[in-house]
Amino acid sequence: MHVLPAGSVSTEPADLAACAVDQGPVVDHQLPIAVVWAQSAEDxxxxxxxxxxxxxxxxxxxxGTGVSGGAHATEGCLVLNLERMNRILEIHPEDEIARVEPGVINSDLNAAVAEYGLMYAPDPASYRVSTIGGNIATNAGGLRCAKYxxxxxxVLALDxxxxxxxxxxxxxxxxxxVAGYDLTGLFVGSEGTLGxxxxxxxxxxxxPAALETVAAFFPDVAAAAAGVLAVGRARVQPAxxxxxxxxxxxxxxxxxxxxxxxxxxxxxxxxxDGYAAAVEAGIIREVLSGLGGDIKAADAAEAVRLVDLRRHSRGAEVDDDFRxxxxxxxxxxxxxxxxxxxQDIADRHGVGLKVVAHAGDGNLHPTFWVGxxxxxxxPALNAALDESIDVGLALGGTITGEHGVGQYKVRWLGREQSEEVLELQRRLKDVFDPQRLLNxxxxLPVAPRVG
Amino acid sequence: MHVLPAGSVSTEPADLAACAVDQGPVVDHQLPIAVVWAQSAEDxxxxxxxxxxxxxxxxxxxxGTGVSGGAHATEGCLVLNLERMNRILEIHPEDEIARVEPGVINSDLNAAVAEYGLMYAPDPASYRVSTIGGNIATNAGGLRCAKYxxxxxxVLALDxxxxxxxxxxxxxxxxxxVAGYDLTGLFVGSEGTLGxxxxxxxxxxxxPAALETVAAFFPDVAAAAAGVLAVGRARVQPAxxxxxxxxxxxxxxxxxxxxxxxxxxxxxxxxxDGYAAAVEAGIIREVLSGLGGDIKAADAAEAVRLVDLRRHSRGAEVDDDFRxxxxxxxxxxxxxxxxxxxQDIADRHGVGLKVVAHAGDGNLHPTFWVGxxxxxxxPALNAALDESIDVGLALGGTITGEHGVGQYKVRWLGREQSEEVLELQRRLKDVFDPQRLLNxxxxLPVAPRVG
Structure with missing residues (x-):
């Protein structure tokens, strides 16, 4: 019989507290009954x-870098921590694939494959700290996903x-x-609720052989957003x-x-990016200059710094009662x-607003805040938030572009999806997890099994 | 109560015969009891x-252009024909989407969106005759899918x-x-068995702003296949x-x-393709010349003709007992x-072989034939075919890259997937179709319901 390695289980209060929450807003703080660190599939x-x-x-x-509470502990739960399963098992440059354990950090994989002239494209802003397993659980996006x-x-295959x-x-x-149903795709984004x-x-x-960065400053957000559509109309695909x-x-x-x-x-x-990076950047500069953008031709060092700044743009704070x-x-x-x-919502409710967006994808990360x-x-903060969701849905949008529903957004899912679609998903969940023990x-809004 | 339009239903022998099979090999010829042409979701x-x-x-x-028998009639079935649901409902150039009915022909959609500088990327060789609905049912690939x-x-959304x-x-x-499970992805490729x-x-x-075509002739197939890997090593992504x-x-x-x-x-x-088409083609020519390829710089007219020839490369015949x-x-x-x-398999079994491949994807379409x-x-033909499947699987491959399992390949699915995975899919099927009436x-190998 398989035995867990020494040091795999902890019930120490400090460990329980450290593994109780991710970076999402905490609605109902719970401590796990224990934390288990797995080191293998057998574990x-x-x-x-x-x-x-x-x-x-x-x-x-x-x-634990999720921002929707998908990894928050729930009552009486065990936290299964996969961060020690962090081996890159294989890099095959000719097949252009890698096989990894779930705890591999996104940027570690990218560093390892870069020497072969390859990259792992999905790059959530958290790529230096988040794991491939977590990225898979949320079907994470990132900056480069407009193109890639x-x-x-x-993700080609899963264990x-x-x-x-x-x-x-x-x-x-x-x-x-295309053999069989796309189970791989079903697990991706299922937030640990199916397996x-x-x-x-x-x-x-x-x-890419080359990168070119364009920084265009505008007098207001509307002008910048108009620039996004103008670049699209030029039929140039930025990375x-x-x-x-x-x-x-x-x-x-x-x-x-x-x-x-x-x-x-x-x-x-x-x-x-790519062999046409300079040509495409030239077209984009022309388009944006025509719209009144103040174009900065960033040199390589500044480009890295600007993109890096963007990756920090959530700010040092995590979401809390006031943000x-x-x-x-x-x-x-x-x-x-x-x-x-x-902006109108923020003004009417008397709360602050800042906006950053993966504009190429129409994916916005607005933050409402109060002092x-x-x-x-x-209450005004929450009312503004709620209204922003409804307005987004009314415009044909979705409640979550890339962060996942987690625990925090379960209450909104029914505003986006019909009861028939929710029920279908509950029945899928029951195929995989009839006892409803997984996350x-x-x-999904699923009631716990009674008894 | 909704009434089907006049002319929606036929039990004429000619109609039953015309809708009894697709282009896949016929294992068990059955006529439907009737054909119904739907013109709306309500129908x-x-x-x-x-x-x-x-x-x-x-x-x-x-x-009916599938080649795995996914649309073959089965005993006592109704054929639901969707080819009259062929309206393009919306083209939104700024959102970069289209909404279509399932019977829209792939090339008709491409023609309609081309005037906006847009394309629908998936391009199975049958794109001039196959429907978007059929493409979705099989999760069709095509020539351009290496890049796109x-x-x-x-596919973003489905009704x-x-x-x-x-x-x-x-x-x-x-x-x-990422709201909810990826039901869209689950329906894509499910071959009409889930909904x-x-x-x-x-x-x-x-x-793309430009296309550049390279035709490289080699003394043998192995040299050409080595060229595919060499292009990959140059880190240039062809379309x-x-x-x-x-x-x-x-x-x-x-x-x-x-x-x-x-x-x-x-x-x-x-x-x-794209703004770097010429630069990338230049690199590819250099790589392939170095491998002994006889490079032809195709002019635009010849390029169209060559790619068009490729799309015809299955030949005029459909698969039958001898091919x-x-x-x-x-x-x-x-x-x-x-x-x-x-080639070794064909030689040992004394049957003919021709091969065409979406080589960028490692997706091969070998054809074995006898006079x-x-x-x-x-029997030798079937033995060769069977062996080619086993060898492909042993090399880490799949029984179907893009055509679907349909009816013809159901017998092979268990060679690729474990009983646990098959059983999981049967249980998913039962969530959507508990009476097992859909295709x-x-x-999947699923027994019909008894009684």
Whole structure:
């Protein structure tokens, strides 16, 4: 019989506290009954068999960088921590794939494959700290996904431990494959509610031969958002197209020592890549100059710094009672309109607003805020947030472009999806997890089993 | 109560015969009890409600161009023909999406969006005759998918009528969206066994500013396949990278009046696109010249003709008792090896072989053949085919890269997937179709319900 390695289990209060929450807003703080660090698929199978037999809920966890509470502990749960399963098992440069354990840090994989002229494309802003397993759980996006697709498009195959401890393999080592239903795609983005990913075969892309960065400052956010559509009309596909508003720039200047805000009230940060990077950047500069953009030709060092600043643009704070960040995606044509309406919502409720967006995808991360400790204004904050969701949905958007539903957004899912669609998903969940032990209360509104 | 339009139903023998099979090999010829042409989602709902109440199996059909028998009629079934649902409902150039009915022909959609500088990327060789609905059912690939991904990557949202007649909407109008499980992805490639797709929202891509075509002739297939890996090592991503062997070229010459075979025994046909098309083609020419390729710089007219020839490379014949085509995909590094082994298999069994491949994806379409009417050799043909599947799987491949399992390949699925994975899929199937009326005997080995 398989035995867990020494040091795999802890019930120390400090460990329980450290693994109780991710970076999402805390709605109902719970401590796990124990934390188990798995080091192999066999460890995970053993934990799942035991949990299954005892009827104990299991919450999986990687680096804990999620922002929707998908890894928050729930009542009476075991936290299954996968961060020690961090081996890159194989890099195959000719097949253009890598096989990894779930705890591998995104940037570690990218560093390892770069020497072969390859990259793992999905790059959430947290790529230096978040794990591939966590990226898979949320179907993470990132900056480059306008051109290279989200996590789903880079995952070819998975090893998954099911709720009863069975280990299965889904998908293909090949780029293409249509044998059977797309179980791989179903696990990606399922936030630990259908099974535990213990291995992934990912597709790698070619590291671009060149990068070119365009920084265009505009007098207001609406002008910058109009620039996004103008670049689209030019039929040029950037690798990165990010929008930062004035509040975001001011905050970055304060925290990072930059001086962005002095140059405009909105920044469109665009990167083209590949052999046509310079040509495409030239077209983009022309388009944006024509719209009144103040174009900065960034040199290589400054380009790295600007993109890096963008990756820090959530700010040092995590969401809390006085600051709530969102992740709505809207059709691209609605970008300008949605940003106007967000400002209107903030003004009417008397709360602050800053906006950063993966503009190429129409995926916005607005943050509403009130003064630290300003308890009286919390209801206004929540009302603004709620309204921003409804307005995003009314424009044809979704409640979450890339962060996941987790625990925090479960209450909104029914505003986006019909009862029939929710019920279908509950029945799928029951196929995989009939005891409803995997990450209860996350991703879907599902009642716990009674008795 | 909804009434089907006049002319929607036929039990005429000619109609039953015309809708009894697609282009896949016929294992068990059956006539449907009737054919119903739907013209709206309401028509489909009505048909499904009636079939559900009466316990009648339903086989959906578009243009009938599938090659795995996914649209073959089964015993006592109704064929639900969706080819009259052929309206393009919306083209939104700024959102870069289109909404279509399932019967829209792939090339009709491409023609309609081209005037906006956009394209629908998935381009199966049948794109001039096959429907978007059929492409979705099989998760069709095509020539361009090395760069732009398969059908799955271009489908954002679906309208689906479930087995009991319920109409649901899945997915998003936005490029990104992670709310709930990926039901859209689950329906794509499910070959009409989980629901009836009655509408699709698809992502459009930018029509490339330029195309450049490289035709490289080699003395043998192994040299051409080595060229595929060399292009990969140069880290240049072609839009199209097709490999044709000598037999394929000879057949094309005969049927299409070309003169390919005189120039080599294998052709690597590569297309680069976008602003860097010329630069990338230049690198590819240099790489392939270094490998001994006889490089032809194709002018625009010849490039169109060559790619067009490739799209005809299955030949005029469909698979029958004397000719069987396959669709194995292998890891790219195994291309050379697999082609060698295919030739060895053909030689040992005394049957003919021709090979064409979406080489950039490692997706091969070998055809084994014996002389027309050579009944004595049919067992050898089938033995060669069977062996080619096993060898492909042993190299880490899949039994179907893009054609689907359909009816013909159900017998092989258990060689690729474990019993646990098959059982999981059967249970998913039962969530969507508890009576097992949707396309029985296709995609998965599922026994019909007894009684």
């Amino acid at each position: 995970v199978q053993m934990v799942m068999r035991a949990a299954h037999a005892a009827g104990v809920p299991v919450v999986c966890r990687g680096a 697709g989200v996590t789903r498009e880079s 998954v431990v099911l709720a009863d401890g069975t280990l299965i393999h889904t998908g293909h080592r090949t780029f293409k494959g 535990v990913v213990v291995g992934a075969t990912v597709r790698l892309r070619y590291l 990165i197209m990010e929008l930062l508003d004035g509040h975001t720039m001011a905050q970055l200047d304060k925290e990072q020592g930059s001086s962005l805000r002095s140059r405009g009230a909105a920044l469109l940060l665009i990167q083209t 709530v960040g969102e992740d709505v995606a809207v059709p691209r044509s609605q970008l300008v309109n949605y940003i106007h309406q967000l 630290p400790g300003d308890v009286a204004k919390v 209860p209360g996350k991703a | 489909v709902q009505m048909v499904m409600r009636a079939a559900h109440a009466a316990g009648v199996p339903v086989v959906c059909r578009g243009a 991904g398969v059908t799955r990557e271009s 689906v009528v479930l087995a009991d007649g319920t109409l649901i909407h899945t997915g998003h109008r936005t490029f990104k969206g 009836v797709v009655v509408g699709a929202t698809v992502r459009l891509r930018y029509l 199209i990278m097709e490999l044709l062997d000598g037999h394929t070229m000879a057949q094309l010459d005969k049927e299409q009046g070309s003169s390919l075979r005189s120039r080599g025994a294998a052709l690597l046909l590569i297309q680069t 069987v085509g396959e669709d194995v995909a292998v890891p790219r590094s195994q291309l050379v090896n697999y082609i060698h082994q295919l 027309p009417g050579d009944v004595a050799k049919v 029985p005997g296709k995609a």
